Amino acid sequence: MYDGPIIDTFLHGPWIGDSADTTRADRVDWGHDRRLQRVMQTFSHFGDDGVNTQFRSVDAVLNDMQVAGVSNAVLAVKIYYPARADAVIELNRSFGEIAATSGGKLKWIATLIPPELGAGSYxxxxxxxxxxxxxxxxxxxxxxxITPSPWGLAPNDRWYYPAYAKCVELALPIYSYVGAPGPLWPMEPNNPTHLDDVALAFPDLGIIAHHIGDPWTDISVRLAARHENFYICTSAWAPKSYPDVLADFLSGSWHGVRGCDKVLFASDYPLMDIARCAASARRMSLEEDRIRPFLHGNAARLFGFAP
Structure with a gap:
């Protein structure tokens, strides 16, 4: 069993920080809007033990990481619905403050300001x-x-392209939400096929398809093998539940590209139990030279964590 360091490359930002702060741009009251109640009827924030997911303070996050044997993690700032630009900027800055107080254990990915009026507005x-x-x-x-499905805008739309160019300039990879969403948002914007256009147009842009892309995981695998700077992030999936096409990629290769070099471990904590997810990953039947890059080496290289 693997006993080395682990980097979790996706912690669920809206649930991290001061639980009393209901004004944050990433927190939405689902309970008092009939439309949002309908959207969320297919998605639960209850864990396997039936307990509702609780907000986590930064101290609790660091403690849970230590218990799980996770050395470092990436906090994902995410906004599902239109928000004021100043509120988005304030939210992003607050995660910089969290990272600054974490002793180097936490880094973060910023959210874009979502499109206000959909694909027709520029x-x-x-x-x-x-x-x-x-x-x-x-x-x-x-x-x-970026979160294409809730924004209703596929990632190859021209709206994103200036931001992609800026990301290349700043050497910042993009994380793109892929796969069928749990809530009732449209599926098609999350189809990873759209990211092929992005990778072709921006060959130097790092692209990380998080949530693996099910039911199109086979497309994610082919894109990871096809494009040098394309990676898959396993957020929201327990290792025991990885689709066969992803598990086979991790243990093998596609067109000569080793899957273990193109996949990043993640949990989606606190919506998933970080200790249980990390323990399950350690028990995966992968050789040392394959499990180490998957659980640590790839993320350390991409995000500048200690090797």
Missing amino acids: WDLLENCRMLDALANLPGLCGVH
């Missing part, structure tokens, strides 16, 4: 570029996060 395509310039020197920033 009010200011440089707004996100200016925001990323302003955030670039904050402690621990290591990427940028």
Whole structure:
């Protein structure tokens, strides 16, 4: 069994921080809007033990990581619905402050300011570029996060392209949410096939497809093998539940590309139990030279954590 270090490359940002702060741009009250109640009827925040997921303070996050044997982690800032630009910038800055107080254990990925009026609106395509310039020197920033399905905008839409160019300039990879969403958001914007256009247009852009892309995981695997800077992040999936196509990629290769070099371990904590997920990953039947890059080496290289 693997006993080396682990980096969790996706912690669920909206559940981390001050539980009393209900004004944050990433926190939405599902209970008082009939539309959102419908959207969320297919998604539960209850764990396997039937207990509702609780907000986690930064101290609790670091303690849970230590118990799980996770040395470092990436906090994912995410916003599902339109929000004011100043609120998004404030939220992003708050995660820089969290990273700064973590003793180097935490880094974070910033969210873009979501499109306000959908694919037909192009009010200011440089707004996100200016925001990323302003955030670039904050402690621990290591990427940028987009959520196509709730935004209703596939990642190959022209709206994103200036931000992608800025990410290349700043050497920041993008995390793109892929796969059928749990809530009732449209599936098609999360189809990883759209990321092929992005990878072709921006060959130097790091692209991380998080949540693996089910039911299109085979497409994610082919994109990871096809494009040098394309990776798969296993957030929201317990290792025992990885689809066969992903498990086979980790233990083998596709067109000569070793899957273990193109996949990043993640949990989606606190929506998933980080200790249980890490323990299950340690027990995977992978050789040392395959499990180490998957659980630690790839993320250490991409995000600048200690090797």
